[in-house]
Amino acid sequence: MRHEVRVAELPEELAAEATELVAEASCRAVTDRGRFSLVLAGGSTPRRLYGALAVEPRFRWRETLFLFGDERCVPPEHPRSNYGMVRQSLFEPLGLPDRQVRRMEGELDPGEAAERYQRALQNTVGDDPFDLVLLGLGADGHTASLFPGTTALDETRRRVVANHVPQLHEWRLTLTLPALTSAREILFLVSGADKAEILAEVLDNRPGESTYPAQRVLRESSRRTVLCDRAAAAKLP
Numbered sequence: 435m436r437h438e439v440r441v442a443e444l445p446e447e448l449a450a451e452a453t454e455l456v457a458e459a460s461c462r463a464v465t466d467r468g469r470f471s472l473v474l475a476g477g478s479t480p481r482r483l484y485g486a487l488a489v490e491p492r493f494r495w496r497e498t499l500f501l502f503g504d505e506r507c508v509p510p511e512h513p514r515s516n517y518g519m520v521r522q523s524l525f526e527p528l529g530l531p532d533r534q535v536r537r538m539e540g541e542l543d544p545g546e547a548a549e550r551y552q553r554a555l556q557n558t559v560g561d562d563p564f565d566l567v568l569l570g571l572g573a574d575g576h577t578a579s580l581f582p583g584t585t586a587l588d589e590t591r592r593r594v595v596a597n598h599v600p601q602l603h604e605w606r607l608t609l610t611l612p613a614l615t616s617a618r619e620i621l622f623l624v625s626g627a628d629k630a631e632i633l634a635e636v637l638d639n640r641p642g643e644s645t646y647p648a649q650r651v652l653r654e655s656s657r658r659t660v661l662c663d664r665a666a667a668a669k670l671p
């Protein structure tokens with residue numbers, strides 16, 4: 435498993451280092467291709483990063499297409515909406531025009547929302563791989579909304595699907611393994627002592643089949659970095 439693991443001392447430093455990596459990736463993409471396609475992660479960890487990105491002068495946000503890795507099936511103004519969290523922490527501080535964002539429509543029927551997002555991806559990035567995908571890690575080894583044992587893990591064709599998550603008794607929208615693993619670059623952001631156990635298991639280099647969705651993403655992608663803080667790194671060898 436060829437990946438780089440970087441450990442920052444504190445969550446603030448993790449956010450600062452991640453900001454650096456995203457800004458650099460945006461400069462490379464704009465230089466090479468005139469545009470930067472960035473897939474955003476949900477949850478709580480990336481919020482600090484988004485706040486720092488909003489004031490990072492080297493981040494080429496004007497040439498960035500903002501996409502989402504997953505969404506809860508709730509309206510955008512719902513407190514659990516990933517879009518709502520990013521709008522508040524990044525889009526509004528940037529004064530970002532809506533045309534630069536493709537939101538997963540969590541308020542719609544999940545199947546319809548997935549089909550609409552599939553079309554949105556086709557109409558924006560086409561068959562081009564995402565330049566950078568930001569991902570979090572759940573304590574059960576999920577990433578995006580690819581939860582252990584759920585049907586989305588078996589999708590080999592579509593880039594986005596509706597995924598029923600029995601563990602949560604809810605539907606989610608999520609990019610699939612083919613969509614994530616074809617990205618030019620992947621950056622996992624992992625923070626907190628509650629992730630120490632799962633991070634050590636996911637990064638376990640012993641051969642054998644991948645046990646966790648996050649491990650599959652790591653094993654099946656080309657270029658990826660795992661950025662964690664000292665608390666999350668506590669059980670790494």
Ligand code: 6PG
Pocket residue numbers: 475476477478479480503504505506516569570571572573576577578579
């Ligand atoms: C979501 C995320 C999910 C998240 C992990 C980690 O919609 O919840 O996409 O994959 O990244 O659950 O969440 P925290 O950052 O809150 O620990």
